[in-house]
Amino acid sequence: xxxxxxxxxxxxxxxxxxxxxxxxxxxxxxxxxxxxxxxxxxxxxxxxxxxxxxxxxxxxxxxxxxxxxxxxxxxxxxxxxxxxxxxxxxxxxxxxxxxxxxxxxxxxxxxxxxxxxxxxxxxxxxxxxxxxxxxx
Amino acid sequence: xxxxxxxxxxxxxxxxxxxxxxxxxxxxxxxxxxxxxxxxxxxxxxxxxxxxxxxxxxxxxxxxxxxxxxxxxxxxxxxxxxxxxxxxxxxxxxxxxxxxxxxxxxxxxxxxxxxxxxxxxxxxxxxxxxxxxxxxxxxxxxxxxxxxxxxxxxxxxxxxxxxxxxxxxxxxxxxxxxxxxxxxxxxxxxxxxxxxxxxxxxxxxxxxxxxxxxxxxxxxxxxxxxxxxxxxxxxxxxxxxxxxxxx
Numbered sequence: 001x002x003x004x005x006x007x008x009x010x011x012x013x014x015x016x017x018x019x020x021x022x023x024x025x026x027x028x029x030x031x032x033x034x035x036x037x038x039x040x041x042x043x044x045x046x047x048x049x050x051x052x053x054x055x056x057x058x059x060x061x062x063x064x065x066x067x068x069x070x071x072x073x074x075x076x077x078x079x080x081x082x083x084x085x086x087x088x089x090x091x092x093x094x095x096x097x098x099x100x101x102x103x104x105x106x107x108x109x110x111x112x113x114x115x116x117x118x119x120x121x122x123x124x125x126x127x128x129x130x131x132x133x134x135x136x
Numbered sequence: 137x138x139x140x141x142x143x144x145x146x147x148x149x150x151x152x153x154x155x156x157x158x159x160x161x162x163x164x165x166x167x168x169x170x171x172x173x174x175x176x177x178x179x180x181x182x183x184x185x186x187x188x189x190x191x192x193x194x195x196x197x198x199x200x201x202x203x204x205x206x207x208x209x210x211x212x213x214x215x216x217x218x219x220x221x222x223x224x225x226x227x228x229x230x231x232x233x234x235x236x237x238x239x240x241x242x243x244x245x246x247x248x249x250x251x252x253x254x255x256x257x258x259x260x261x262x263x264x265x266x267x268x269x270x271x272x273x274x275x276x277x278x279x280x281x282x283x284x285x286x287x288x289x290x291x292x293x294x295x296x297x298x299x300x301x302x303x304x305x306x307x308x309x310x311x312x313x314x315x316x317x318x319x320x321x322x323x324x325x326x327x328x329x330x331x332x333x334x335x336x337x338x339x340x341x342x343x344x345x346x347x348x349x350x351x352x353x354x355x356x357x358x359x360x361x362x363x364x365x366x367x368x369x370x371x372x373x374x375x376x377x378x379x380x381x382x383x
Contacts, residue, residue, distance in 0.1 A: 012338065
């Protein structure tokens, strides 16, 4: 399974225009956008702007998690001890990601999605110049 | 501790009088309802999805909301509620809760036993009609939210919601001059509109940039009311407010 990233500018009607198209085996599965300074503490994180197929969600796509154990589009409820259900906090944000880090995060995300072991390629430098490739 | 303080239920009377007329006798009957008044902390569930309710909850102060959780923490907010609302009024007749009611802010609420409400409405059919009218207006709001969810772009959707929240507060004297409390987080707005907090942030920034609103320290100021309602094709008819539209 080949994961491929392609830089793209995205018209979001905001300062968030730095994006990446995510392809799996040649199929477009996601459009990611790096959040700009207008998002305060979330600036620099990557956001799942749109997802298709396995990354699709019912409504507007939620946040893309790029942490080691995160999954695409996952949110989690937060419960306060001793209280009934508290508020929901969006989870799955991860710090700014130059493309190699983004790939690392995506690898984790897609591993959870596909429930398959990951085999890293050593082609990062070659791939970075022409989009990024990673074997899952 | 039971309380029969007649002033405690004033927000309910004010709310009902915003959508219908009440006689003195009807007002007094409402004031004599036995209630338990409680102050609840923010983000506390009042009655939960699956519970069997035996009482209704009147909001006296603060904000509440109705919502439902789906898997993986996904949440849909159905409605926001302010002083005077009885968000779980339907539990009088369908006590098994199919969603959750919780506080958004610290809130003072009055719990009214179902049996007291049944007694009140059987003695005063006009109050029953007023409460029914209130639930029908509630349904009208749901229809409007459905339209927003399905057919309005993000900017229109959020503008429509802000206009609604302002007018609901203005109708019961909690807001004026296009300025109102808005103690709703961007995550709450996202879960109420089917968007993400990121999209909400972008739309609010655009609204600020166009000079339509300011939103600071949980106070919303609508600086360009006419433009906001024009942008969202807002028609307040569905709120059926007595002061603004007879009937």
